[in-house]
Amino acid sequence: xxxxxxxxxxxxxxxxxxxxxRDINLDVGAKQKIVVCGPSGSGKSTLIRCINRLEEHQKGTxxxxxxxxxENTKNIEQVRAEVGMVFQQFNLFPHLSILDNCxxxxxxxxxxxxxxxxELAMKQLTQVQISDQANKFPGQLSGGQQQRCAIARxxxxxxxxxxxxEPTSALDPEMIKEVLDAMVNLAKGGMTMIVVTHExxxxxxxxxxxxxxxxxxxxxxxxxxxxxxxxxxxxTKLFLSQIL
Amino acid sequence: MINTLTDKxxxxxxxxxxxxxxxxxxxxxxxxxxxxxxxxxxxxxPDILGLFxxxxxxxxxxxxxxxxxxxxxxxxxxxxxINTNNFNAFLTLLIIFAIVKxxxxxxxxxxxxxxxxxxxxxACTGTGACWTYVKVWFRRFxxxxxxxxxxxxxxxxxxxxxxxxxxxxxxKDNLKKYLALxxxxxxxxxxxxxxxxxxxxxxxxxxxxxxxxxxGLSLTFIVSFFCLIFCFPLGMILALGRRxxxxxxxxxxxxxxxxxxxxxxxxxxxxxxxxxxxxxxEDFFMDKLVRVIIAITLFEGAYCAEAIRGGLQxxxxxxxxxxxxxxxxxxxxHIFVILPQALKLVIPGICNTxxxxxxxxxxxxxxxxxxxxxxxxxxxxxxxxxxxxxEGYIFAxxxxxxxxxxxxxxxxxxxxxxxxxx
Numbered sequence: 001x002x003x004x005x006x007x008x009x010x011x012x013x014x015x016x017x018x019x020x021x022r023d024i025n026l027d028v029g030a031k032q033k034i035v036v037c038g039p040s041g042s043g044k045s046t047l048i049r050c051i052n053r054l055e056e057h058q059k060g061t062x063x064x065x066x067x068x069x070x071e072n073t074k075n076i077e078q079v080r081a082e083v084g085m086v087f088q089q090f091n092l093f094p095h096l097s098i099l100d101n102c103x104x105x106x107x108x109x110x111x112x113x114x115x116x117x118x119e120l121a122m123k124q125l126t127q128v129q130i131s132d133q134a135n136k137f138p139g140q141l142s143g144g145q146q147q148r149c150a151i152a153r154x155x156x157x158x159x160x161x162x163x164x165x166e167p168t169s170a171l172d173p174e175m176i177k178e179v180l181d182a183m184v185n186l187a188k189g190g191m192t193m194i195v196v197t198h199e200x201x202x203x204x205x206x207x208x209x210x211x212x213x214x215x216x217x218x219x220x221x222x223x224x225x226x227x228x229x230x231x232x233x234x235x236t237k238l239f240l241s242q243i244l
Numbered sequence: 245m246i247n248t249l250t251d252k253x254x255x256x257x258x259x260x261x262x263x264x265x266x267x268x269x270x271x272x273x274x275x276x277x278x279x280x281x282x283x284x285x286x287x288x289x290p291d292i293l294g295l296f297x298x299x300x301x302x303x304x305x306x307x308x309x310x311x312x313x314x315x316x317x318x319x320x321x322x323x324x325x326i327n328t329n330n331f332n333a334f335l336t337l338l339i340i341f342a343i344v345k346x347x348x349x350x351x352x353x354x355x356x357x358x359x360x361x362x363x364x365x366x367a368c369t370g371t372g373a374c375w376t377y378v379k380v381w382f383r384r385f386x387x388x389x390x391x392x393x394x395x396x397x398x399x400x401x402x403x404x405x406x407x408x409x410x411x412x413x414x415x416k417d418n419l420k421k422y423l424a425l426x427x428x429x430x431x432x433x434x435x436x437x438x439x440x441x442x443x444x445x446x447x448x449x450x451x452x453x454x455x456x457x458x459x460g461l462s463l464t465f466i467v468s469f470f471c472l473i474f475c476f477p478l479g480m481i482l483a484l485g486r487r488x489x490x491x492x493x494x495x496x497x498x499x500x501x502x503x504x505x506x507x508x509x510x511x512x513x514x515x516x517x518x519x520x521x522x523x524x525x526e527d528f529f530m531d532k533l534v535r536v537i538i539a540i541t542l543f544e545g546a547y548c549a550e551a552i553r554g555g556l557q558x559x560x561x562x563x564x565x566x567x568x569x570x571x572x573x574x575x576x577x578h579i580f581v582i583l584p585q586a587l588k589l590v591i592p593g594i595c596n597t598x599x600x601x602x603x604x605x606x607x608x609x610x611x612x613x614x615x616x617x618x619x620x621x622x623x624x625x626x627x628x629x630x631x632x633x634x635e636g637y638i639f640a641x642x643x644x645x646x647x648x649x650x651x652x653x654x655x656x657x658x659x660x661x662x663x664x665x666x
Contacts, residue, residue, distance in 0.1 A: 054565050081571030091566035095584050104580055105570035
């Protein structure tokens with residue numbers, strides 16, 4: 001493995017008295033695809049939200065592409081511009097059209113000329129096959145279309161890393177496939193991805209490594225085949241037996 | 245008797261509807277004829293029965309037309325809204341009769357028996373309202389003590405300010421992004437300069453008119469205009485400050501808001517004119533009107549802030565997360581993502597605050613500035629025109645109602661224009 005693009009060392013995090021992350025250590029190499037799974041409340045969402053500092057960690061270090069996450073606001077904004085994120089609830093901006101959703105950040109954060117930003121946005125929207133919806137508003141789109149737009153919006157910032165926080169959990173079963181297809185395409189394009197998901201089919205197809213978390217700890221971290229074929233810990237076996 | 249009559253299941257309800265409507269109309273007709281034309285249809289009956297007859301007839305009529313579904317739109321509407329049971333029907337009739345009874349006297353007082361001709365109190369001979377009073381004092385109500393031959397200056401200034409207000413609509417598309425800048429900073433400055441140089445005068449060969457002479461409706465407009473324009477940005481800053489992560493800014497904002505919301509406006513105005521100059525250096529002079537405008541702005545800014553905070557809090561946390569995850573900083577996030585959505589949501593609340601502000605302006609009377617209600621109070625104590633307070637207050641009420649209704653209509657328009665689906 002080459003030099004890791006994300007280095008997480010001894011990260012601990014508390015919400016009040018409740019400890020959500022316990023001594024997390026994780027290295028992610030460039031172009032690696034990692035799937036994080038585990039029961040709800042196990043801290044997997046919190047972990048990836050820490051990577052672009054939507055949540056602060058209280059102990060340990062997180063280094064993303066050579067920049068350490070600290071109180072320094074400039075660093076954080078720089079990291080966030082390089083790390084795209086897709087949320088469970090899509091979180092599109094309802095007052096802007098699909099195209100404007102995609103061009104807003106490139107124009108104002110990256111100072112890209114408007115023309116160029118629109119071309120880029122159309123390219124990304126074509127990638128996720130919703131270029132024909134570009135002038136509609138988020139409220140007029142189906143859940144699957146909204147989520148694909150959210151992926152395109154994140155990609156418009158040309159990030160090095162993409163984080164997915166349960167991207168298919170709020171979708172109807174019919175729409176899950178279209179979103180997963182978009183993610184598979186993205187993975188084939190060589191993006192570094194960390195995906196929190198319960199879609200084990202997706203994990204088997206795409207992931208290089210699978211991480212199993214419970215009670216704020218990484219219980220098991222293994223290559224995908226290994227993980228599904230012979231999981232080591234009992235907790236993982238139990239989880240897999242229930243989910244598969 | 246009535247029960248068998250209204251056994252609607254076994255008989256054709258159509259006849260009952262007709263009979264009911266007939267009785268109902270008769271009862272209304274009777275009251276209308278009596279109160280408008282003094283024609284008593286029931287004078288052959290004993291007095292006491294004649295008095296209650298319309299009520300009884302109307303009640304029976306409403307009882308007859310009360311069926312679940314008739315297929316006739318207006319009858320269904322009546323049944324659903326004002327005729328759901330006997331008690332409601334009774335109240336409905338009482339209210340209708342009260343309105344009908346009250347209409348002729350008020351109409352005759354306001355219009356038929358009223359006077360508007362003549363130039364003095366003696367012209368008012370009728371029993372109705374004396375609109376002559378309002379007519380004679382009209383210029384005073386509009387312009388206060390401002391010299392008569394200089395009124396064109398106020399008119400011109402207002403036309404200019406309104407014209408500049410519409411200027412934004414004619415901007416070219418590539419300049420549209422400066423619209424907010426124009427309205428928040430440039431427009432108030434221009435408006436201030438226009439009003440200062442035209443209405444106040446003192447240069448360009450215009451005679452100087454002190455602000456004490458300003459008054460009437462024009463002063464209402466000036467005070468409301470500047471307070472509205474300034475209290476909105478102030479409220480926005482305070483609302484953001486109250487939700488800031490920096491404790492210092494948050495405490496200052498909370499302290500400010502709670503202070504100004506806790507004191508009555510009238511004491512604030514009084515302070516601004518009496519106490520405030522005591523703390524200023526001797527040679528420093530600030531006009532009374534400016535002090536009043538600042539006082540009202542600071543006061544209403546606190547209310548605006550709370551209205552806007554409501555909108556900020558109602559946005560889902562995901563909007564903040566999404567904006568942050570795209571690398572936007574605090575200001576970019578608020579300007580492009582949060583405020584456009586939050587301000588849409590608070591249009592009704594802001595409109596509420598603004599209406600209250602306009603209706604609070606008469607309070608500046610306590611510092612000796614007489615806007616329209618203040619001019620009324622002065623005019624009604626004029627020895628030549630004693631006893632016409634009623635006409636004056638009705639006139640002022642109508643004017644305030646027009647202003648406020650226009651504002652609330654405009655806010656409905658804005659709401660519809662900026663409605664977005666979630």
